[in-house]
Amino acid sequence: MFIKLKTNQLRNLIFLLITIVGAKFSFSQYSADQLFQMGEAELNNGNALKAIEYFNEYLQIIPNDSRAHLMRGNAYMMEKRLTDAESDFSKALEINENNIEALINRGILYTLVGMYNNSVSDFSRAIYLDPQNPKIYINRGIAYLKGENIPAALNDLNTALSYDPESYEALKNRAIVYYLLGDKHAFLSDINKAIEINPTSPELFLTRGSFYYNESKYDSALVDFDTAIALNPKYAEAYFKRGCVFIELAMYKAAEDDFNIALELDPSLLDAINREKQNINRK
Numbered sequence: 001m002f003i004k005l006k007t008n009q010l011r012n013l014i015f016l017l018i019t020i021v022g023a024k025f026s027f028s029q030y031s032a033d034q035l036f037q038m039g040e041a042e043l044n045n046g047n048a049l050k051a052i053e054y055f056n057e058y059l060q061i062i063p064n065d066s067r068a069h070l071m072r073g074n075a076y077m078m079e080k081r082l083t084d085a086e087s088d089f090s091k092a093l094e095i096n097e098n099n100i101e102a103l104i105n106r107g108i109l110y111t112l113v114g115m116y117n118n119s120v121s122d123f124s125r126a127i128y129l130d131p132q133n134p135k136i137y138i139n140r141g142i143a144y145l146k147g148e149n150i151p152a153a154l155n156d157l158n159t160a161l162s163y164d165p166e167s168y169e170a171l172k173n174r175a176i177v178y179y180l181l182g183d184k185h186a187f188l189s190d191i192n193k194a195i196e197i198n199p200t201s202p203e204l205f206l207t208r209g210s211f212y213y214n215e216s217k218y219d220s221a222l223v224d225f226d227t228a229i230a231l232n233p234k235y236a237e238a239y240f241k242r243g244c245v246f247i248e249l250a251m252y253k254a255a256e257d258d259f260n261i262a263l264e265l266d267p268s269l270l271d272a273i274n275r276e277k278q279n280i281n282r283k
Contacts, residue, residue, distance in 0.1 A: 032061045036068060043071060048078035066096035073105060085109055100126050100133075107139060116147035134160040138170050145177060153177050168194040172207055179211065187211060202228040202235050209238075213245060221245050236266035244276055252280055 030038070039054030055072035062068065073088030089106035092099050107122035123140035130136060141156030157174040160167055175190035191208045198204060209224030225242035228235055243258035259273045 030057075032058055035061070036065075036071075039068075039075075040071060043075050043078075046078070048075040051075040052079075064095050066092040066099050066102070069095065070099060070102045070105070073102070077105065077109065082109055082113060098129055100129050103129075104136060104139060107143065111139070111143045111146060114146075116143050119143040120147070132163055134164040134167055134170065137163070138167065138173065141170070142173055145173060150177060150180055154181075166197055168198040168201065168204065171197070172204055175207065184211075184215075200231060202231040202238060205231070206235070206238050206241065210241060213241065213248075216248075218245050218248050222249075234265055236262045236269060239265065240269055240272065240276075243273075247276060247279055255280065 035054050035058040039051045039058060042048075042051035042054060052072055052075045055068050055075065058068050059065065059072070069088045069092035073085045073092065076082070076085035076088060086106060086109055089102045089109065092102040093106070096102075103122045103126040107119040107126065110116070110119035110122065120140055120143050123136055123143060126136045127133070127140065137156045137160035141153045141160065144150075144153035144156060154174065154177045157170050157177065160170040161174070164170065171190045171194035175187045175194065178184075178186035178190060188208075188211070191204065191211070195201070195204045195208065205224040205228040209221045209228065212218070212221035212224060222242065222245050225238050225245060228238040229242065232238070239258045239262035243255040243262065246252070246255035246258060255276075259276065262269050263273055
């Protein structure tokens, strides 16, 4: 038995169906290849949310594409949606266990959340697949370093530098290892060479400035923190560290100003700033 609809009812029903279909398949006018390319382009331009939308649509069409899960995982990483990123990297590896970039990026994610054994496992698998890639040795070295396996970290960073002697990232992290081992001369040698290779990296100046601060060489520390801030005016940690130097130099108003900027840029620094402010009260 059929229900006879009036013309206006039929028109409304058709409009409703079109609206529903349009909402569910908002990119249906594009092919799968176009969706992938647009998602990749948005990701490369730093538009993570838009990239996620395109890859969502692509994966509805081709759900078992390891590359697409990798790309969407990268976008989730940019948005700090680490659980979603881990899920996508794992799915990419379930589809293709030899996806080296998925192994590397999941390893980096595991390092970020403190799962160092997991990150070492992923990097080791990646090294097995690509044994001359210095980037992987650097990342495994960092995981070892954060997991306090200093000898293993040094070995990996040495290996990375044997493949790429100009890697400032390897030099920076090996410098940190040397500092932890008490070899200040080796620390300065590596960090100075890293800065020579990449003089526009604020992180390198922050690292060397922190060393000078710990050695009570406040004038040198101030120069490095000034440089880090000049290179990145939104570098919260550099303002915080410079504020600490200002305290030691009895420049309390300047310290207060830097702490306020640091806190505005990164509210998570509140506890550290309050501790330093107590030092002002004790002086």
